[in-house]
Amino acid sequence: MTSLSLRVCAIIGLVAVTAHLAAAEAEPKPMPRGYTIPTIDLAHETHRQVIVDREKGRYLGHPTTVLLKDNRTMIAVYPKGHGGGAIVMKRSTDGGLTWSDRLPTPENWATSQEVPTLYPVTDAKGVDRLIMFSGLYPIRMAVSQDQGVTWTPLKPIGDFGGIVAMADLVRLKSGAYMALFHDDGRFIHGGKGRHRQSPAAKRTGTWTVYKTLSADGGLTWSEAIPIAKWTGGPHLCEPGAVRSPDGRQIALLLRENSRRYNSFVIFSDDEGRTWSKPRQLPAALTGDRHQALYAPDGRLVISFRDTTRESPTAGDWVMWVGTYDDIARGREGQYRVRLMDNHRSADCAYPALELLPDGTFVATTYGHWTPGEAPYIASVRFKITEIDERAKRLPQKTDLFTSGADGCHTYRIPSIIVARKGTLLAFCEGRRKSRSDSGDIDLVLKRSTDGGVTWGKMQIVWDDGDNTCGNPCPVIDEATGAIWLLLTWNLGADRESAIVGGKSKDTRRVFVTRSSDDGLTWAGPTDITKTAKKPEWTWYATGPGVGIQLRHGPHKGRLLIPCDHKVKADTQRYHSHVIYSDDGGATWQLGGVTGDGSNECQVIERADGSLLLNMRRARNRTEPYRIVATSSDGGKTWGNSSLDKTLIAPRCQGCIVRYTPSDARGPSISLFSNPASKSGRVNMTVRASFDDGRTWAASKTLHAGPSAYSCLTVLPDGDVACLYEGGAESPYETIVFARFPLTWLMGKEASGP
Secondary structure, three states: OOOHEEEEEEEHHHHHHHHHHOOOOOOOOOOOOOOOOOEEEOHHHHHHHEEEOOOOOOEEEOOEEOOOOOOOOOEEEEEOOOOOEEEEEEOOOOOOOOOOOOOOOOOOHHHOOOOOOEEEEEOOOOOOEEEEOOOOOOOOEEEEEEOOOOOOOOOEEEOOOOOEEEEEEEEOOOOOEEEEEOOOOOOOOOOHHHHHOOOOOOOOOOEEEEEEEEEOOOOOOOEEEEEOOOOOOOOOEEEEEEEOOOOOOOEEEEOOOOOOOOOOEEEEEOOOOOOOOOEEOOOOOOOOEEEEEOOOOOOOOEEEEEOOOOOOOOOOEEEEEEHHHHHHHOOOOOEEEEEHHHHHHHOOOOOOOEOOOOEEEEEEEOOOOOOOOOOOEEEEEEEEHHHHHOOOOOOOOEEEEEEHHHOEEEEEEEEEEOOOOOOEEEEEEEEEEEHHHHHHHEEEEEEEEOOOOOOOEEEEEEEOOOOEEEEEEEOOOOHHHOOEEEEEEEEOOOHHHHHHOOOOOOOOOOEEEEEEEOOOOOOOEEHHHHHHHOOEEEEEEEOOOOOOOOOOOOOOOOOEEEEEEEOOOEEEEEEEEEEEEEEOOOOEEEEEEEOEEEEEEEEEEEOOEEEEEEEEOOOOOOOEEEEEEEEEOOOOOOOOOOOEEEEOOOOOOOOEEEEOOOOOOOOOOEEEEOOOOOOEEEEEEEEEEEEOOOOOOOEEEEEEEEEEEEEEEEEEOOOHHHHHHHHOOOOOOOEEEEEEEEHHHOOOOOOOO
């Protein structure tokens, strides 16, 4: 292509995107900060990892690889330093299993100022070559005509500069190549200052994505042509390209460098001449330097640095698995994979990705893989079929109650229990007219007789017109199989503030109902307020969650329900307490009270027969942790409370149960669930303790996005179930039933939401 034709091409490209650039000015719409798809964890599988290069005390970063046509030979290049620094080159002749020593390179490769990027190209005559770019001003390129054996020095490709040049390279249907990079205003025009930028150059606040074109197999390149920017808005950069399966469309996944938004995507249906307006990707695809390849079955595998605003793997090297259609339609995809655990901030994962003929992916990048050491270059090897096998052992989830369904505006306050015959009973509040804690609220139920695979229609346990019936807290008498359901009631017009302040028309009352047929039918609720609540108490709540039956000691067989209340003389302070029955649920009376400003508690019986009460801290802005207290007399009294600083928590309910598959006394596992976050109701996490809740040795994120109240139970087959509030944009979109094997929680399988 002549210089004139290249200039004409540049003008045509610039005109084609002008209207698009002008349209991308409005503030982007808010998107969910987290994601709901699961994450499979390979970081602990060291047999998959290959060290490409490592040097004590030397920063090695930002690699690119290329797989040659023999499908065995790989070349890797990377700088000695963070982005800039002398370029190192290595070769592998066995598909990345072993690597050569560092190879000789041209002298001026030591002057590289940016991330080196490496690509194979073929010209119109069928001549193959390798090209390597190095960015900032000016963008330079080196060429190999003999499959990487010898190389030219770095030479400028034009009178322009850019950052991470070239972030990706696309072969167009014409046979030309389109290379993609970005700049923030400092390097595109060049000059004599640092990195040869002009003295007046500075970040403009408008980050721009550019393309440059080559019609001669990468030997010469056109002027830089802007294709995407957002004036005064998101910082769009580091384009990663992927073609649609039919080849008709090109998508560019864009890093968002201000960290205020998710990553973005733009599309072209005309081989890069015009592009769609940038739109945000789901949080599941939010990250830096996306590199994509199709798996043998047609799914997409995309490797990147995780910069998702709410993610259990934030700052780590991750991979996304889904379809091109997921990207086009804005769906989250199938699952994520954590490839390696980065131990320092988000300094890792400018990844390279290759696919071998046998279906093995070789993903290569840099990171702080060893705490306290400089970053080094490593690969992870996997087949997508292996990841799929792990995905089968991820938590299986069912949206059990969905806001707006079955005549209820919102469903809240989940509780789940397994009846003596194995039937699962999932309770919650069906809030008819709004999400409010007061008003027309019914106590509803769904049942499953096959371990949660299928569920029956919603049942109404208690509907008292426009009044509030809620806070389910069931317990089972193992001797009779009777299911006792404790709950609370108040007039629908009375809010908590009015009840606490003495301005309500009625008060908060305590009720119990009973089922003897695995939840098919329920007795009319009985008011037990006189024996379960003191006259000076105002607000009152049972659970929410589940009660327990004591198995050991002098109080064996006691039914125990955790509760909380407020006192008329102290309207600002909550107190946790328990109520209990020693006659199989026939009568109920008050147990011990805590004085620690806690509410919404749950209780377990420890192996030694003592009780552990785990409580929400009602006012926890400065100390966002759960509160615990113990009892050695069956709940009649409670010792001093303390903070469990492992259990970080917003102001939200949590659940604790014991994993005890039989009545045998001895070691068992305590399980705990809550939104593990100091800042808000997100990141539903399940933890395991092997010492009765004194320490927590294992944890997994069940739902990384918005999530709130939860309840745990152990299923008859030994799996664990968690019924929790969660959604993509709000915690109150659905109540989700999730079941998982204990091995998942123990870290022996997969992880993540």
